Amino acid sequence: MITRDQHAFPEDRWYDIDNQIWYLPIAGSTIRAGFTSWAVDLMGEVLVFTPKRIGRDFEKGRSFAVIEGGKWVGSARAAFDGTVSAHNEALIRRPELLGKDAYGEGWLVDVRPKDLDWQTGLVTGAAVGPAFDAWLASESYKNHMEGESG
Numbered sequence: 001m002i003t004r005d006q007h008a009f010p011e012d013r014w015y016d017i018d019n020q021i022w023y024l025p026i027a028g029s030t031i032r033a034g035f036t037s038w039a040v041d042l043m044g045e046v047l048v049f050t051p052k053r054i055g056r057d058f059e060k061g062r063s064f065a066v067i068e069g070g071k072w073v074g075s076a077r078a079a080f081d082g083t084v085s086a087h088n089e090a091l092i093r094r095p096e097l098l099g100k101d102a103y104g105e106g107w108l109v110d111v112r113p114k115d116l117d118w119q120t121g122l123v124t125g126a127a128v129g130p131a132f133d134a135w136l137a138s139e140s141y142k143n144h145m146e147g148e149s150g
Helices: 037-043 089-093 125-138 140-148
Strands: 002-004 007-009 014-016 021-027 030-035 046-051 063-069 073-077 082-087 109-113
Touching: 007 125, 014 125, 030 037, 037 063, 046 089, 063 082, 063 109, 082 089
Parallel strands: none
Antiparallel strands: 002 007, 014 021, 021 030, 030 109, 046 063, 063 073, 082 109
16 A cells, blocks of 8 residues: 555556546456545545446546536546446445545446556556655646636
C-alpha cells in the first residue's frame, strides 16, 4: 500500500494520476474502475452517480460516468478506449458508498478495453508514489477540478 497526502493507493491497481482513476483487472479482459480516495475527498459528499449505460463504448479522455458531489461535479474520464460491461448498481442507489470505500464498494464501472495495451500511460506499484507527488506538486489538479465545478 502506497500512502500519499494521507491517502492510501493499493498497489494492485493501475492509476491514471491526472484523472485520479484506478483500474483493477478482475476477470479475463474485464477491468474495474473507480476514483481514488484523494479525488473523493475533493468532491465532498457524493450526491449522485450516473454511469454510462452498459454496452456503450467510450474513448480515451472521455467520460464513462458523471459524479455530483457537494464541492465538485464532473466526469470520470477514461485512460483508454473501451466498452462499459457493468456499473455499480449499489453506488447508483447509495452514492455515499464512494466516500466510504473508494477502493471497494465504491467502484464505478467494469469495462472491457478495446486494446490489450490498456495500461499504457498508467502507473502501478512503487511508481505510484513518485508520480502522485509530481502531479500534486504541479498543481495541475486545481485547473482540472475547477474546470468541471458546477
